[in-house]
Amino acid sequence: MKKLLYLFITLSISSCGGGSDAVNETPNSPPEIPSLTSPTNNLLCISNTINFQWNASSDSDGDNITYAVEIATDNQFTTIVKSGTITQTNKTYELTKGIAYYWRIKAKDSKGNSSNFSPVWNFYTEGDAVENHLPFMPNQIAPQNNSSLNTATTNLEWSCSDTDNDVLTYDIYFGTTSTPTLIESKITTTTYTVNLDANTTYYWKINATDIHDGKTLGQTWSFKTN
DSSP, X not given: OHHHHHHHHHHHHHHTTOSGGGOOOOOOOOOOOOOEEESOTTEEESSSEEEEEEOOOOOTTOOOEEEEEEEEXXXXXXXXXXXXXXXXXXXXXXXXXXXXXXXXXXEEETTSOBOOOXXXXXXXXXXTTOOOOOOOOOEEEESOTTEXXXXXXXXXXXXXXXXXXXXXXXXXXXXXXXXXXXXXXXXXXXXXXXXXXXXXXXXXXXXXXXXXOOEEOOOOEEEEEO
16 A cells, blocks of 8 residues: 555656756747848948938847947958947947048847847948049858858959949969969959868959959958868
């Protein structure tokens, strides 16, 4: 009788789910990526006092959201000139005249989860008596930086814009050292095919030149082959 009573109590406790493993908390989700609105991409800004604006991010958990703003003079954000954590969806910064700038936003909730950064937008602040503006820095499309490829050839692909809408030409630097060598100059396309060896790290960059011989030097990117 005692054994039957003990078994009944044990089964009753188990069926009540008294163990700590029975509680499953829903994980907190990060907020959505904010979308940029102003200054618009490739804009020539007459004033160097810029009001940055973006759409509010939503959060499925209803958490409070702040926004991390980054403004840089290069599209890899190695030289950030302005940054901040903002609770509203706009912020005014005073910048230097005659400079190309790149900006992006990400959202962070009150639980510490962050979205990815928004796509990078660029703009120019009008300088005094400037008749021509340099092209923006070329943007890498493929191969992605630090990626690995299983192929004997690949297409180097990039994009580039100019606030004056000038026709652009490109110099291609490519090689196995961190200071790649010039392999092609003054091409008008934004893709170029290269041959690859296995188990090798490659470096490449693109310089852009406008019709007034205004040149912008690109960043150096890398990838490796297996």
